Amino acid sequence: MEITFEHVTHSYNPNSPTASLGLDDVSFKIQDKKFTAIVGQTGSGKSTLVRHINALLKPTSGTITVGDRVITPETNNKNLKPLRKQVGMVFQFPESQLFEDTVEKDIMFGPMNFGASADEAEAAAHKMIKLVGLDESLLEQSPFDLSGGQMRRVAIAGVLASDPETIILDEPTAGLDPVGRQEIMDLFKNLQQEGKTIILITHNMDDVANYAEEMAVIHRGKLIAQGVPQEVFNNQELLQDDLLTLPKSAAFAKELTEKGFSFEKLPITINELGTEIEQQLNGD
Template sequence: MDITFDHVNFTYQAGTPFAGDGLKDVSVTIKDGSYTAIIGHTGSGKSTLLQHLNALLKPTSGTVTIGDFKITNETSNKNLKPLRQKVGMVFQFAENQLFEQTVAKDIAFGPKNFGVSDEEALKLAAQMVKLVGLPDSVLEQSPFDLSGGQMRRVAIAGVLAMQPEVLVLDEPTAGLDPAGRNEMMAMFQKLHETQGLTIVLVTHLMDDVADFADQVLVMDQGQLIKTGSPRTIFADPAWLTAHQLGLPKTAQMAQALTAKGFQFDPQPLTTEELAQQLLPQIGGGAHD
């Protein structure tokens, strides 16, 4: 299910003295099955763009096409329920959305709201708990008795229980320690690979962009100013700095090593790429 923005503009509080541009003439396609990262400094329009992906916001002008759905300023909310089942949103600190007495009931709530029977919804809950790496034993526990990382996985399981085709992630690892962050990102990558989910990730962590994304959208002042692969986006450090962005840590290390006489072509973006190019230069081999 492709998602296409066609000359999309969005104005907050349009027609009032407080009107402000959220998006300006954005045109881009997020391909079915892709892993797209959206980056940009605070206030660049990332969250506004994100909320158009399942019509939480509708364009002031232009069109957003999501699969068979065309969203314009005239689109009625009553026709959007099927769309919101196809596009699952995981907001920052998703665990704050938990509210039911047990994990099973919380995960089952969404499917039941879309007409799935109680029995089938609870079966889905059991499947989703496994999918996010939690033991069956949590199903009858209160979500509020779990750790913060476990609570976030429960919230994500609730989104996955809707069986979306697109998973939208807004800073999904915010507040987690490094180990928890790594586990969470590995889980999303596994879902992308095994479930065929299209993933759209908003993040300020350039390492995650380099490690996981195949397409990057760069936002600035409500405009889409650059698109391309991570290698294309990170090829110009001066341009990134001018737009208040940086390089992945591996690329930063490669730059420091270049100053000491090492050579890299292309610029390594991941630790694996750095190791492959560095080992021959320091006399190591693949077996090292």
């Protein structure tokens, strides 16, 4: 489902001496069934923005439209369950939210909270534990007896068990090793290819380059750029002002330009970089 922000401003502690702007007149669209990355420096407003999508935060002014649901400053917390079932959120270090005495119960909690029967929730738990790459034998264990990586996967399974249409990921691979990070990112890319809308908050520009189809850059609460990653990462104004970090492949390509290589646009993935270098070495 398409998500639209129209002139959204969010003020923390409004009408007080400590008031500060989390978002400042933000307008943009997140396309249905696409993989969109939202990037920006720490404190830029990324998390503030996505918390408006399932009404964890309400705008001070402006509107957010999520499918057929409109969120305004007047929106209250009544009847938000359907929206929050549609929009699942995987917070940074989601394993910190585990609380049940078995893995199965933890994964079942979400579906049952949204009205599923115990049998339906149990079936979802068995399906999702396998989807996140864990063995069903872990369902009867305490989540607190698992490794950190396993706990992360259990927490993700709990979000997926409610079958949300849109999944928001707030630094979902923080603290994972490179193999674990790739496995988690591949999982969400597969879900997007199966029809989910994926929204990723990250500081890892390689993940943006390798997985995202669209990206938005937030700075001091303002949307300062949006587009396909290839175009945004080649926005010289953003790079000159240190508002965006390049993926490793693009940064290496930039170094190569000082050694005689020439790129019409900086390649942002390792495959693009390899192709460009091969063509130039072969004189193509």
